[in-house]
Amino acid sequence: MKHSLLPALLLGLMTSVSGQEFRATISGHVLDASGSAVPGARVEARHVANNELSTATSDSSGVYTLPFLRPGQYRLTTTASGFKTSNRENVTLEVGRTVGIDIALEVGQLTESVTVSAETGVLETQTASRIGVVNTTQVAELPLNARNPFMLGSMMSGVTFRGAAIWQRPFDNGAIAEWSVNGGRQSNNEFLMDGAPNNAQMGSNNIAYVPIVDAVQEFSVQQNSYDAQYGKTGGGVFNVVLKSGSNDFHVTGWEFARRKWLDANTYQNNSVNAPRPGHKLDQYGFQLSGPVLVPKILTKESKVRLFYLGSFENYRELWPQFLRNSFPEQEMRNGDFSKLRNAAQQPVIIYDPNTTNFAANGDPIRTPFPGNVIPANRIHPVARAVTQFMPAPKDITPGVRYSTQNLLNPEYPAQDKFYNLILKFDWNFGDNHRAFFRHASNDRTEDRCVNGICSGPGMDGQQPFQRINDAYVLDWVTTISPTTILNLRASHNRFIEKGFGRDNAGFDLTTLGLSPTLLRQLPGPVYFGRWNFYDAPTGTNNLYSPLGRSQSNNYTNSYNLTGNLTKIAGAHAMKMGIDVRRNHFLQQNTGDILQFNSRPNFTQRLWNQAEPDSGDSYASFLLGGIEGSSNYPVFPFFRQWYVAPYFQDDWKVSKRVTMNIGLRW
Secondary structure, rough: OOOOOOOOOOEEEEOOOOOOOOOEEEEEEOOOOOOOOOOOOOEEEOOOOOOOEEEEEOOOOEEEEEEEOEEEEEEEEEEEOOOOOOOOEEEEEEEEEEEEEEEEEEEOOOOOOEEOOOOOOOOOOOOEEEEEEEEEEHHHHHHHHHHOOHHHHOOOOEEEEOOOOOOOOOOOOOOOOOOOOOOOOOOOEEEOOOOOEEEOOOOEEEEOOOOOOOHEEEEEEEEOOOOOOOOOOOOOOHHHHHHOOOOOEEEEEEEEEEHHHHHHOOHHHHHHOOOOOOEEEEEEEEEEEEEEEOOEEEEOOEEEEEEEEEEEEEEEEEEEEEEEOOOOOOHHOEEEOOEEEEEOOOOOEEEEEEEEEEEEOOEEEEOOOOOHHHOOOOOOHHHHHHHHHOOOOOOOOOOOOOOOOOOOEEEEEEEEEEEEEEEEEEEOOOOOOEEEEEEEEEEEEOOOOOOOOOOOOOOOOOOOOOEEEEEEEEEEEEEEEEEEEEEEEEEEEEEEEEEEOOHHHHOOOHHOOHHHHHHHOOOOOOEEEEEEOOOOOOOOOOOEEEEEEOOEEEEEEEEEEEEEEEEEOEEEEEEEEEEEEEEEEEOOOOOOOEEEEEEEEHHHHOOOOOOOOOOHHHHHOOOOEEEOOOOOOOEEEEEEEEEEEEEEEEEEEEOOOOEEEEEEE
């Protein structure tokens, strides 16, 4: 594995906005009425919802910095000897913001106070970074297709969704990652949740976990001007911050439903007087949050506080799927092709490949089967065995080739099932230690039928198809001294994508008449196999519905450990840390380990070109005229280390100029 040294010297008129740090920072000056610095002032920021307290002391230049503040509403209190106490209410901090608040003190006694209670917007005057934020109220009230919070990115200027418009559900993990930021390439973005990596390695780049909307506090997209804490992206940073429990108990429940009689019909259906298609969707859940109270141990007045949040959502969707399949008619399964006609209603002649000869000019000569019937003793026993798994046709579609589109199911109920769970605990160990643990899990199962065989061996499609995700984060912030803060974070994300091929797995292929010696040479697990019936000597278009399909199992495991030490030294806010990641990607997509293809040219008059009035792939199949192949799965296993140490100094040169100097490897 090659390493390249990619140092970045970021020098500009801006302050820090941590790419991976979801918490906010307040920084500014404490001044007197004349605008002179007030050193030694104590500045307190108290989180209104859970009384979480952070403190700082202004230096000789009046500079103070309060990092690692959880997004939310704060009360800012400033005290200094010889000055009135300053109280500023309703200070709202958004995800990842670094805001500048200068505090002006009035001469007086500490027992006197000046309170500003009106809610005012906090300007981000100290950074050139461009961040779009959707706050709690907007997350709750804005309409979202399928309740996927990542689609809030469409609100940001310079951010464009490039995925398919119909795949925006919370389990469409690949499609919803297709974002272009400032015209950059899609799928090159970093996705974070509570500051921890939330990417999966499937495809080019997937979102591993999509949270429940009601559990989201804020959503942001950072587009440029990253500091040294940030890396591992060629686009933007999409950060979702989840809610936490607070001093009060909260219970929420919801249900979003769709039904056929509530849906509008499509323009196409209305134009031909077709009825509305059937549709049933339910998306419901509940959320609980509040403090954990234990008499005499954990109370609302104790220094040690524990808060919880639990959120659960269930998604069930059922919609009709028009299945239009083709299977040989009953007499054809016995070798009788006397009724066979092509789409032009011309007879299709079945030629005996054993009668092949050549004319004087070199053209092949074959003799048709008498009456277009293959003798019973010429039908291959494996073909007879496989045919038993084909469903009996029951429909007739005019204007098409005989024995095609003869098994119709206009309202087969395809369905998606998806559950989502979040558990989060926040601990406050006094004013100097804070931690949270979060587990998030979801599971999507898609059940649908492809070839009309909806259960049992021979079913097509990797059904059921599943996407499973489990994500864990443990984060700790400790104040070592009034000017030194340490943050440690560990996370693990596991994303699984698999197609079972449920009823094909473990099938005993010897019951079809295949040789055990052959089967022992197969490179992967035993299953029903893949049986194709192509419509031409070349190409991969099936004339009759194929049977069977392989399995796939793909796994991504991502591990992350981040350490950040912040040191406030006068006008310098220095940060040093390391971002360590370990990614594992195992792709067990077996492909078609055992595949058999039959083509019409084995029973055509001429075998080297398509002939619409002779030959049939199923007739070739009955005679044993097939080609076979076996994919040898390598099961690629990718492992990647990502190690990025960094150092950064945010230097307040003056009240109006802040320099950000950073180095990252």
